Amino acid sequence: MKPTTVLIKNMVCHRCVMAVENILQTESIPFHKVIFGEIHLCDELSNDQKSRLLYHLDKIGFEMIDNQTSGLIEKIKQLVIKRARNEMDSETNKIKLSIYISDIVHHEYTYLSSLFSSVEGRTIENYFIEQRIEKAKELLIYDQLTLSQIAFELEYSSVAHLSTQFKKITGLTPTYFKEIGAGKRKALDTV
Template sequence: MATNILFVKNMVCHRCILAVKDILLDLSLAFDYVDIGEIHLPEGLTREQHQLLGTSLQKIGLELIDNRMHGLVEKIKQLVLMKARKEIGEREHKMKLSVFLSEQLHHEYTYLSSFFSSVEGRTIENYFIDQRIEKVKELLVYNEMTLSEIAFEMDYSSVAHLSNQFKKICGLTPSHFKRVGTNKRKLLDQI
């Protein structure tokens, strides 16, 4: 049986999956399963069902993506986010980003990279760095790890490398950011 897949923008966590499932149940829409960025349906939706679902998702900050090209960009973003936040298996974590994305999406990395850049106006690597820095900000705000431990946890070659990249992206040193706190953090869907 063929499944229909709807792509959803801004789904970044397990809570998003639960919220989407709740919406589908509230609208009495049958679904096979919901994954980050995807709703797998046993059959297509009517135009009215599609509009109702879209409206309901927008109320919680999510968005249906009608175009397969944008669906690929969202899938790239989700995979990059998972890799940057280390929410993948050990085998995938050890892979280079390019190999990981190619393997997951079944496309050559050069295609994925140029496609992503043409749609987003920045490279996959820049997006990956931004995601890593956001995770570093999160760890700094939690104040449970030293900068050295954070550098090790986030696979930076040294504290100096982390500090330089952090300052280049944020305009602040990690220690200054730590003093300023959550005011400078961004929501994941705004990166």
């Protein structure tokens, strides 16, 4: 019995985790835990289990990552999403993004940045900004926070900084976006 970790692409929310847990339970595949982008199994998958898991994951828009480079890119994306959505404790949020990512994945940031750019066609920083703007869109649509509160929540230095990045990414001001609503939001896995 050898515990193993399987990497999964496109798992970006708690509902994704629940959907994968449901597949594992339905298929009677024993697991320790499921977290963003990872399944921690109790044992290696048999060929039959692997093919059934691949089938069910594909049906809901996920895919198993087989090579190391893809796994590393997916891990970086998961870390960036958590950071951009402010889903970490305040101490971790104080750590510079590059240092945080390097510490977690145990590689130099220059290597990770170069790898990410060559595979994704954009920088880690651009991906981080895009994720923060998607979170800002979500908060604007919910209409429970002011623009100042959203800027504070997403750790922007000012409302002007948030507005500038928002307009650069979306082509719209936050106020105008709020008026036209959810039609302009993207699913996180398509960002």
